[in-house]
Amino acid sequence: MKKILFFAAALASMTASAQIQVVDQKPQISVSGEGKVKAVPDQAKISIAIENRGSNANDIKKQNDVVTEKVVAFLKKFNLPKGDVQTQKVSLTPQYDYDKKKYSHIANQTIVISLKNLDKYDELMSGLVETGITRVNYINFESSKEEQYKSEARKLAMQDAKRKADDYVSALGGQKVSKALNINDNTQIVYPQAERFMAMKADMAAGGAPETLILGEIEITANVSVSFLLD
Numbered sequence: 001m002k003k004i005l006f007f008a009a010a011l012a013s014m015t016a017s018a019q020i021q022v023v024d025q026k027p028q029i030s031v032s033g034e035g036k037v038k039a040v041p042d043q044a045k046i047s048i049a050i051e052n053r054g055s056n057a058n059d060i061k062k063q064n065d066v067v068t069e070k071v072v073a074f075l076k077k078f079n080l081p082k083g084d085v086q087t088q089k090v091s092l093t094p095q096y097d098y099d100k101k102k103y104s105h106i107a108n109q110t111i112v113i114s115l116k117n118l119d120k121y122d123e124l125m126s127g128l129v130e131t132g133i134t135r136v137n138y139i140n141f142e143s144s145k146e147e148q149y150k151s152e153a154r155k156l157a158m159q160d161a162k163r164k165a166d167d168y169v170s171a172l173g174g175q176k177v178s179k180a181l182n183i184n185d186n187t188q189i190v191y192p193q194a195e196r197f198m199a200m201k202a203d204m205a206a207g208g209a210p211e212t213l214i215l216g217e218i219e220i221t222a223n224v225s226v227s228f229l230l231d
Contacts, residue, residue, distance in 0.1 A: 026229055027230040028228065028229055029165050029228050029230060030226070030227045031161050031165045031228070032223065032224065032225050033157040033158060033159070033163075033164065033226065034156075034160055034221065034224075035221070036156070036220065036221050037149045037153045037156070037219075038217045038220075039143050039149050039217065041141035041142055041143055041217075041218055042116075042118060042142075042143055042145075043114065043116045043118065043141075044115045044118060044121060044139060044141050044142065045112065045113070045115075045142060046112070046113045046114075046124075046125075046136065046138075046139050047088070047111070047113075047137035047138050048071070048110070048112075048113070048128060048133045048136055048137065049108065049109070049133065049134050049136075049137055050067045050109045050132075050134055051106065051109075051134040051135070052106075052107050052134075053104060053105070053106050053107075054104065055102070055103070055104050055105070056105070057092060057094075057105040057107075060092075060105055063107070064108075067132045067133065068111075070131040070132060071128065071131045074128065074131050075113065077127075078120060078124065080114070081116075084114040084115075084116070085111065085112075086112050087109065088110045088112050090109050090110075091106075091107070093105065093108070118141075141191055141218070142191060143218050146218075149220045150187055150189075150222070152220075153187065153220045153222035154187065154224070156222070157185075157223060157224040158183075158224060161224055161226040162177065162228075175231065177231075178229040180226055180227070180228055181228065181229055182225075182226065183224060183225070184224065185222065185224050186222070186224075187221070187222045187223075188220075188221050188222075189218065189221075190221075191218055192218065
């Protein structure tokens with residue numbers, strides 16, 4: 001009998017506790033906000049590749065080395081700071097041709113260039129093509145003020161979320177938006193990219209001039225989810 005009474009008392013206590021939690025829960029509102037900032041790029045990151053294929057590993061490595069030396073010599077004219085020209089990948093890979101039943105080799109080297117002065121972009125790209133590089137992997141246009149723009153986008157997103165919360169609560173009457181309880185942020189950056197630059201090589205071979213650089217815009221978008229306490 002004592003055990004039954006104890007269980008009943010415990011159950012009543014748990015029920016009362018649950019009721020208290022519901023009663024004491026403070027009113028909240030959850031909203032989302034978005035902020036966007038657009039900026040004109042002022043620098044670029046360029047990845048180029050030097051690649052040769054052949055049956056003799058030593059020969060194709062030498063071919064790669066010749067082009068690499070030309071690239072390095074050409075880049076010295078731009079007085080780029082140390083660290084703005086980096087080798088990211090060097091490989092010499094054997095490949096087996098099952099039809100011909102013999103091996104060939106691929107020598108590959110990837111160099112990434114950070115260009116802080118876009119006024120020199122056309123000259124740089126034209127000269128790189130003339131050195132004999134195999135392809136341009138990518139060209140990303142960036143901004144030196146990226147962190148500043150991220151901060152601006154986040155502030156705009158929070159202001160947007162607060163405006164939405166105020167709009168909803170204004171229809172209720174007797175309540176107002178108070179402190180933020182939770183904030184979840186998702187900030188994304190979309191960079192403009194150049195078309196594959198190797199298409200220019202054929203035009204140059206035919207006596208044409210490289211195209212003038214037309215920059216797009218960097219778009220920084222901040223999305224936030226915010227829970228506000230209501231008073």
